[in-house]
Amino acid sequence: MNLLLVGELEPAERSDWAAALRLALPEHSLYLDRGEVADASLDVAIVANPPPGSLSDLPGLRLIQSLWAGVDRLLGDPTLPVGVPLARMVDPAMNSAMAETALWATLALQRGFFEYARHQRASRWQVHGQRRADELPVLVLGFGQMGRAVAARLAQQGYPVSAWRRGAADAANVELVAGVRVLSGAPALADALAQTRILINLLPLTPDTRSLIDADLLALLPHGAGLVNLARGAHLVEADLLMALASGQIGHAVLDVFQVEPLPVDHAFWLHPQVTVLPHAAAMTDARSAAAVVARNIEALAAGLPLQHLVERDAGY
Numbered sequence: 295m296n297l298l299l300v301g302e303l304e305p306a307e308r309s310d311w312a313a314a315l316r317l318a319l320p321e322h323s324l325y326l327d328r329g330e331v332a333d334a335s336l337d338v339a340i341v342a343n344p345p346p347g348s349l350s351d352l353p354g355l356r357l358i359q360s361l362w363a364g365v366d367r368l369l370g371d372p373t374l375p376v377g378v379p380l381a382r383m384v385d386p387a388m389n390s391a392m393a394e395t396a397l398w399a400t401l402a403l404q405r406g407f408f409e410y411a412r413h414q415r416a417s418r419w420q421v422h423g424q425r426r427a428d429e430l431p432v433l434v435l436g437f438g439q440m441g442r443a444v445a446a447r448l449a450q451q452g453y454p455v456s457a458w459r460r461g462a463a464d465a466a467n468v469e470l471v472a473g474v475r476v477l478s479g480a481p482a483l484a485d486a487l488a489q490t491r492i493l494i495n496l497l498p499l500t501p502d503t504r505s506l507i508d509a510d511l512l513a514l515l516p517h518g519a520g521l522v523n524l525a526r527g528a529h530l531v532e533a534d535l536l537m538a539l540a541s542g543q544i545g546h547a548v549l550d551v552f553q554v555e556p557l558p559v560d561h562a563f564w565l566h567p568q569v570t571v572l573p574h575a576a577a578m579t580d581a582r583s584a585a586a587v588v589a590r591n592i593e594a595l596a597a598g599l600p601l602q603h604l605v606e607r608d609a610g611y
């Protein structure tokens with residue numbers, strides 16, 4: 295089959311991906327440029343955040359395989375071919391990386407390590423109290439591949455962990471999965487927030503979850519709670535967070551994703567003492583393991599077998 299790799303990739307990243315994909319798919323031809331091959335002969339587009347319009351007019355396309363876990367930007371492209379199956383990346387190495395980032399942020403919030411870092415900059419020697427993991431209820435928003443990996447890892451570490459998934463609008467439901475209380479339904483969210491010391495966002499970005507983390511939601515947390523956003527910048531109303539930090543409603547925020555990326559140099563988050571900024575690096579797709587995931591789907595397509603990790607376009611993930 296003819297495969298096209300397309301997306302916003304640095305040259306070194308592009309050649310890493312090309313090498314990993316060619317190794318994993320030796321029987322197929324991978325192209326890095328649409329100009330190298332007739333449009334009609336392309337069977338699969340392997341995409342990493344491709345610029346809008348880059349998949350239009352490919353009449354033979356049979357699969358769009360994303361190298362990104364989140365497909366919100368792809369789905370926002372009005373020229374994305376309809377009727378072609380779209381698969382998102384589910385990479386075990388990426389899930390573990392996300393669990394590590396969430397664990398680091400949670401531990402640092404629990405033990406006040408961000409505060410010690412702040413004190414160091416002021417040459418201030420001051421010890422604060424030491425909280426135990428079992429005293430810090432964590433709520434993970436989202437219970438997909440990443441939400442599950444994060445929630446399970448934190449539960450193993452001794453935090454009381456709940457996870458919330460949107461579920462049906464009216465049905466409140468609670469079940470226990472791998473030591474995690476999994477809540478669903480909108481009514482369950484307010485109660486869970488009231489008992490949460492650390493809120494971690496891993497929701498997919500859809501019209502329903504855009505701007506979900508706003509002043510109203512933050513006000514439901516206990517005063518001084520920590521916020522960790524590892525999903526998408528558009529989940530969070532940044533101005534509302536700045537107000538919540540100023541009032542102490544949110545004690546500290548760890549942010550990996552932003553409304554505008556790269557985060558503009560004059561953005562208030564950069565120098566904010568209660569904000570830790572990461573450059574959308576909480577969990578990156580790992581070419582070594584993800585190429586095998588891509589190869590499995592392409593071989594399944596070639597053999598007429600069911601494809602994995604297909605996106606439900608109406609649901610948005």
Ligand code: GLV
Nearest residue numbers: 361362363364365
């Ligand atoms: C990263 O944010 C991804 O969606 O893979």
